[in-house]
Amino acid sequence: MTATTSTIRVALADDQALVRAGLRALLQAQHIDVAFEADDGEGLLRKLAAQSVDVVLSDIRMPGMDGIAALQALRERGDATPVLLLTTFDDSDLLLRATEAGAQGFLLKDAAPEDLRDAIERVAAGDTLLQPVSTDPVRSRYRFHDDSAPVDTFSEREIAILRLLAGGYSNKEIARTLFLAEGTVKNYVSVILDKLGTRDRTRAVLKAITLRVI
Incomplete structure (x- = not known):
């Protein structure tokens, strides 16, 4: 409950x-x-x-x-x-x-x-x-072991979703905010994780901050 x-x-x-x-x-x-x-x-x-x-x-x-x-x-x-x-x-x-x-x-x-x-x-x-x-001190004081650029560029929609992920929004909340289907958001998140080379949403956000994607 x-x-x-x-x-x-x-x-x-x-x-x-x-x-x-x-x-x-x-x-x-x-x-x-x-x-x-x-x-x-x-x-x-x-x-x-x-x-x-x-x-x-x-x-x-x-x-x-x-x-x-x-x-x-x-x-x-x-x-x-x-x-x-x-x-x-x-x-x-x-x-x-x-x-x-x-x-x-x-x-x-x-x-x-x-x-x-x-x-x-x-x-x-x-x-x-x-x-x-x-986020600036995170960028300046922390670096990931793989500090290379993401494997691909990010669309405006993907960046918007990353920013909402950074705010702790769930897929359902992101879908409601951006007027998308929840399944569509789930697909976007999977693509974002792939581009950042991580399976974890939290580390994806931290890496995106470090690499100045958001």
């Missing part, structure tokens, strides 16, 4: 008590329950072992075990709970590392309350959100 706004339960991890208090207030105002809080990655993992949640909302940078290390440990023990990482623009060089560790998305710390709610709902529903992290 997909979680709804009134039933989503979130674990909140941040080393700053004032930040946690502010986030808790925002979440409660959006009718999202905070099941528990932790001030570091170790505390988060310990509490998650005893209590399940729908989404983990964690700061990337925390003393001791940070958000990415906690995420890696969570995945290593077989816990697939969606993780939404809190970040600032100067954290965007961690995008690829965090995504490969299993993060479902990123949220800027100064995001509007409605964006916070939307991001949590979408991640809880299984979407991946790579925006709104700045």
Whole structure:
């Protein structure tokens, strides 16, 4: 059963008590329950072992075990709970590392309350959100092992679909946005993955960012 706004339960991890208090207030105002809080990655993992949640909302940078290390440990023990990482623009060089560790998305710390709610709902529903992290640092600081140009050029429609993929849109949502049949979008996505030489949508978007396709 997909979680709804009134039933989503979130674990909140941040080393700053004032930040946690502010986030808790925002979440409660959006009718999202905070099941528990932790001030570091170790505390988060310990509490998650005893209590399940729908989404983990964690700061990337925390003393001791940070958000990415906690995420890696969570995945290593077989816990697939969606993780939404809190970040600032100067954290965007961690995008690829965090995504490969299993993060479902990123949220800027100064995001509007409605964006916070939307991001949590979408991640809880299984979407991946790579925006709104700045893409320029990703281009400048990360390079794929195969940094060659794509095997083919991209049409305007394919670029539009890539941008929607970067925003975490599903095939159905892309179809509705671009007034296409869902099967047509699926075919476009397959072609895009082939051109970028990857089978994974997330890595396709990251590679497209790195190679300045989008």
